[in-house]
Amino acid sequence: MLTRTQRIALVRNCLEWERVGVSLRVAGLILLLWAHPLNKIVVLRRDHLQRGPMGMTIMLGTRPAAVPEAIADLFWRHAQRPSNQQTTNTATQWLFPGTRAGAHLHPGTLSTRLKVLGIDAQRARNATLRDLVHDVDARSLINLLGYSPAVITQHAARTGARMSDYVDLKRGRDHRPTNG
Template sequence: MQCTLTDDLTAVLKPNEDLRLHRLIKLLTETGRPESIYTYMRPGTKARQLLEMIGNRNLALTHEAFDELPTSTAAEHLRALLIHHRTMPERGNENLARFEQWITARVASLPTDGTSHIVELFARWRHLKRIRDKAADPETNHSTAISAAKQEITEAGKLLLWLKETHDIGAEKLQQKHIDDYLSSGPSTRKHIRNFVRWLNSQPNSRTHGLDTPFRKAQANPMITDMQRTELVRNCLEHQQVAQSTRLAGLILLLWAHPLNKIVLLRREHLITAPDGMRIKLGATPAAVPTALTELFWQQLQNPENSNTTNAGTDWLFPGTRAGQHLHPDTLAGRLKVLGIDPQRARNATLRSLTQEVDGRTLMDLLGYSPGIIAQHASRAAAPMADYIDLKRSAPQIAENP
């Protein structure tokens, strides 16, 4: 099959003297699952069309050329593949680059009566600058931050469109009564205008001062019982028909309350092996992995899913289907449902249990949580330890359910 695949790729890509294409063919044919490449490049697919464009020299191996293509999963998958295997150069944080493109497209879709200008300023100075500053931090899940930023930018635009349509005014004449009316007459997603309104207040020469939106506090702290949590741990260990990566991620959530957007950021180096056992580094101090679980961790280290296809050679503990990238938190959340795991309820239950058993400062070191989060969950769990009181006094007030 490998020889046939080599011939087919050569016919499509027409490498001739282009060493980059020869390298790409070699990498694709050496994959552990050549049948997946056949499926990927079968005639009629978008991926096949892109490969043919490269072969006909209608698509250059540059980011500028790929940026000009219509947005598609196939194009981004191919771009990631080319970058991961060094056939195309990196351009820094790819999520950040796509976010900048999204901002440009979003602003272009808004009216030029001042609406697009204000939204662009908000997008670039409130969000893009902040995300750029954090782009070098490997512990930050940029996809999560970017998703939240997109929602706030989108809702800011909707507010301004509503103002114009309903009251024929722009942002400079926004008043508190308009905000109250807007929030009371629409879906709950409108609450995401809060940061935009506060940003308007802070602008030089702004005519809006003291405007705000009520912060929606969680009315409940959903969680499962200890018995249910124990049953879910058993599911992760015994349901062999479920992918090992899903079962392992479920255990990390159920035992250490590590949130999904951080679980997917774990790298192979976060698992530490030593003569006295295995440890996992979630915070400043590595946590011991129970002996009964080490076999599952070893299996994931030795054979992570997606590593036998286009995502070979990655350091991610949970590789995604796109080359060089980790699994997306939303994808992981969907997979955990097979095991009956609701991530928020499971995380809350785990934190409740841990705060009753371990002192606050140790938990901060082991789990990487802030004092405020630990103090809040300890208070809900009625943890009797005096250390939690000190944490609560020193922690900033947290307005929303963590």
């Protein structure tokens, strides 16, 4: 498992390694900041990124997550000009287009490419989730990231994070209101 310090160093790689394409750096940041799985990163569309008067957001779950101002320009630059825009897929709406017309990047391809930045996707995702369950309440994580309550409570239990809303999460999943 990555330490928080190692994860921050990987974030720094994504921000500072300008010799690596913007597309790969943005995908790495989505993984390292929001623990979004690769199979969900590759199916993000350009319209999942929105820029408004209050800043930029990215839709990963049921509610938009704020994109930190320090990386918003990098994300916006990528959204305006994603990689793999050959003649056959210039009009794609995928945020991470593949090399075939109309197709998104394959998760395995992304995983291999992330290694250039020193990122092992599974270790990075688990480390990010571990850190997030310590810093953000479970309900917010579920809404912002699109994870199920079971996944969030499992990661919280592994790390010993306080889960003050655990009972409500269990009740919300198992409890169905009665008509009576």
